[in-house]
Amino acid sequence: MNGGYVGRILRVDLTAGEISEQGLPSEEVLREYLGCYGLGLRLLYDMLPPGYMAADPENPLVFITGPLTGLDLPGNNNVTLVTKNFNTGFTVGRSHSHGIFGINMKKAGYDGMVITGKSEKPVYVCVRDKEVAIRDAAGLWGKDTHETEDLIKEEVGPEASVATIGPTGENLCVGALIANDRNHSFSHCGVGSVMGSKKLKAIAITGSKEIPVANAEGIRDLKKRWVKAMLRPGGRVELGSNQKTKRDEYRKLAAGRGFAGKNFTVNRLMEFGLGFNQHKLISKPCHGCPHACPYDCEIQTGPYKGYVATLSGGSENLEAAGALLGITDPALFVYLADQYDLLGIEASAAGCTIAMAIEAFEKGIVTREDTDGLELGWGDVEVAEKLLRKYAHREGFGNILALGPKRAAEAIGRGATDFAVHIKGSAMNLHDWRTTWSVLLSQIVGSGVSWPASGTDHRDEPDAGYPKLTDPLTHKGKAEEVRKTGIWKTASDCDGLCWSASWTVPGAFDLVAEGISLAAGWRYSREDLIELGERVLQLERSFNIRHGLTPEDDFDVSPRLLEAPRDGRAAGISIEPHIRGMIGEYYRLMGWDEKTGRPWRSTLERSGLGDVAKDLWG
Numbered sequence: 001m002n003g004g005y006v007g008r009i010l011r012v013d014l015t016a017g018e019i020s021e022q023g024l025p026s027e028e029v030l031r032e033y034l035g036c037y038g039l040g041l042r043l044l045y046d047m048l049p050p051g052y053m054a055a056d057p058e059n060p061l062v063f064i065t066g067p068l069t070g071l072d073l074p075g076n077n078n079v080t081l082v083t084k085n086f087n088t089g090f091t092v093g094r095s096h097s098h099g100i101f102g103i104n105m106k107k108a109g110y111d112g113m114v115i116t117g118k119s120e121k122p123v124y125v126c127v128r129d130k131e132v133a134i135r136d137a138a139g140l141w142g143k144d145t146h147e148t149e150d151l152i153k154e155e156v157g158p159e160a161s162v163a164t165i166g167p168t169g170e171n172l173c174v175g176a177l178i179a180n181d182r183n184h185s186f187s188h189c190g191v192g193s194v195m196g197s198k199k200l201k202a203i204a205i206t207g208s209k210e211i212p213v214a215n216a217e218g219i220r221d222l223k224k225r226w227v228k229a230m231l232r233p234g235g236r237v238e239l240g241s242n243q244k245t246k247r248d249e250y251r252k253l254a255a256g257r258g259f260a261g262k263n264f265t266v267n268r269l270m271e272f273g274l275g276f277n278q279h280k281l282i283s284k285p286c287h288g289c290p291h292a293c294p295y296d297c298e299i300q301t302g303p304y305k306g307y308v309a310t311l312s313g314g315s316e317n318l319e320a321a322g323a324l325l326g327i328t329d330p331a332l333f334v335y336l337a338d339q340y341d342l343l344g345i346e347a348s349a350a351g352c353t354i355a356m357a358i359e360a361f362e363k364g365i366v367t368r369e370d371t372d373g374l375e376l377g378w379g380d381v382e383v384a385e386k387l388l389r390k391y392a393h394r395e396g397f398g399n400i401l402a403l404g405p406k407r408a409a410e411a412i413g414r415g416a417t418d419f420a421v422h423i424k425g426s427a428m429n430l431h432d433w434r435t436t437w438s439v440l441l442s443q444i445v446g447s448g449v450s451w452p453a454s455g456t457d458h459r460d461e462p463d464a465g466y467p468k469l470t471d472p473l474t475h476k477g478k479a480e481e482v483r484k485t486g487i488w489k490t491a492s493d494c495d496g497l498c499w500s501a502s503w504t505v506p507g508a509f510d511l512v513a514e515g516i517s518l519a520a521g522w523r524y525s526r527e528d529l530i531e532l533g534e535r536v537l538q539l540e541r542s543f544n545i546r547h548g549l550t551p552e553d554d555f556d557v558s559p560r561l562l563e564a565p566r567d568g569r570a571a572g573i574s575i576e577p578h579i580r581g582m583i584g585e586y587y588r589l590m591g592w593d594e595k596t597g598r599p600w601r602s603t604l605e606r607s608g609l610g611d612v613a614k615d616l617w618g
Contacts, residue, residue: 003211008110009021014116014134017134024111031524033536035069037064037082039064042539044062044084047060054089063114068516071213072219073497075500078096078498084547087189088189090548092447093194093447099182101205104205146182161181168402171392175348188346230291235504251273259272261323264560274328280297291500299330300331311341317430320347320352326379343388357408362376405427421560426449435568438455438481439457440575442455463526465484486533487537491512492512493536495515538591542599551594555580601613
């Protein structure tokens with residue numbers, strides 16, 4: 001290979017205690033799937049036949065980088081974990097993370113790592129430049145993600161990247177994540193519980209090898225042009241722009257999309273975020289990226305004064321620790337959001353479940369007798385933290401909460417399912433998307449993995465054909481918006497770069513294609529990227545169908561999400577009268593049978609998935 005790839009995949013069988021290597025697939029297969037989500041999904045599809053649960057030893061953890069991971073480009077650190085979705089139980093699980101985990105993997109000599117089986121006792125995997133060992137982790141079991149990372153680094157060296165689960169993953173709770181490099185995590189699809197089911201506490205990777213690139217001078221020139229495109233006047237990205245929302249104290253969002261306040265009952269929770277400017281934000285940017293998502297926040301007021309939270313991403317985690325639970329003071333919800341990370345749980349999964357419990361208490365559906373004596377109410381950070389710890393450790397009432405929002409509500413009964421917020425039983429990307437219908441539709445027709453498509457009524461997406469925002473509250477054209485932006489988002493999930501480097505950037509298709517060509521020495525075009533995005537979407541749907549998805553599962557949406565908001569820009573307007581028609585239109589545009597949900601044979605063959613067509617149609 002000329003570059004972009006290092007050529008090897010590490011295999012770890014925890015049942016047998018065996019470590020081996022395998023080569024990458026052929027160049028033809030790499031061109032068809034690239035890496036990250038595309039290549040990982042193809043590997044998972046081929047490895048895992050129907051009939052296995054997410055927690056079964058046969059379900060692999062497939063960590064895969066892309067051809068641009070580790071190269072000197074903005075957002076060069078994407079690594080994707082593909083496995084069966086623990087939260088839904090029958091769809092594919094996709095979770096990206098950043099930091100240096102993927103970069104270290106490639107520098108250690110591996111494009112990916114596939115972990116199968118189950119250890120009899122807690123272990124962690126240590127990788128040092130192709131020196132790989134399975135080590136005892138009994139002393140780490142039960143510890144939070146930060147403490148685990150610190151202890152492993154004491155043992156293997158400070159340069160290691162450590163990905164670890166917390167108590168939530170150890171106890172196989174819905175929504176468990178895998179944290180890495182302090183400010184990052186594989187957050188979605190309950191991947192931490194898949195890892196916990198294997199008794200795998202952590203993975204530590206150190207690498208020192210050079211990552212090959214076919215045209216290094218071309219990559220250097222491309223980086224300059226790419227950053228300039230990201231920082232164009234009037235664009236979404238400014239230097240440190242991810243923290244602009246916090247410094248703005250959420251005033252722009254408050255006046256626009258609003259918040260998921262008090263379990264999606266108050267959109268205009270105007271006091272949420274006020275006072276954020278009092279706290280100290282310390283930027284922890286990823287290499288070469290002006291967006292600067294990761295940051296630390298030192299709390300300056302209140303009972304947690306002096307506490308330093310290590311956070312990242314947009315505002316989903318803070319909204320799930322704050323507005324969703326009626327907690328509006330940043331000094332409180334920043335602290336709670338960090339507890340999510342320490343315990344190893346996705347903020348949306350925990351937040352939506354706890355919010356459902358609070359509303360159930362408010363309605364008299366559950367009482368103090370059910371909640372281990374706790375008085376539940378909005379805005380109470382101390383009670384929220386107690387519920388969170390019960391959830392993570394499956395203690396008392398927490399054993400019900402650990403089922404996640406939908407199943408916990410079913411266990412509680414008495415109408416709690418009417419206000420348990422979920423999609424396909426899984427947590428959603430945590431904002432009030434009832435005000436932004438293309439984003440909401442994309443999550444409804446997705447795999448329960450968050451952000452399957454960007455839509456065009458939240459942000460423009462010029463390369464998908466939408467240079468301006470569309471009407472957020474009409475059903476017209478939304479299925480086409482989701483199809484087009486879904487193809488682009490899915491292709492972006494395969495290249496090895498963080499989505500933030502491409503999202504809303506004009507000409508991003510061409511920049512990515514040029515980057516792949518320069519890295520690998522291929523001739524790769526924007527048309528190849530479009531075909532890639534469609535191919536991977538069709539393969540994703542096929543995996544889901546084989547593992548039990550039916551069309552009715554695409555209508556398994558919380559009634560609360562189909563209600564008209566009581567206030568805000570969508571007050572009194574509901575997507576519910578249109579949702580079946582929107583989903584049907586999306587099926588037709590994607591080339592899927594409306595009765596069975598399967599991609600038509602011709603659809604699959606057109607995408608180069610003839611073998612998959614035989615699996616689905618015989």
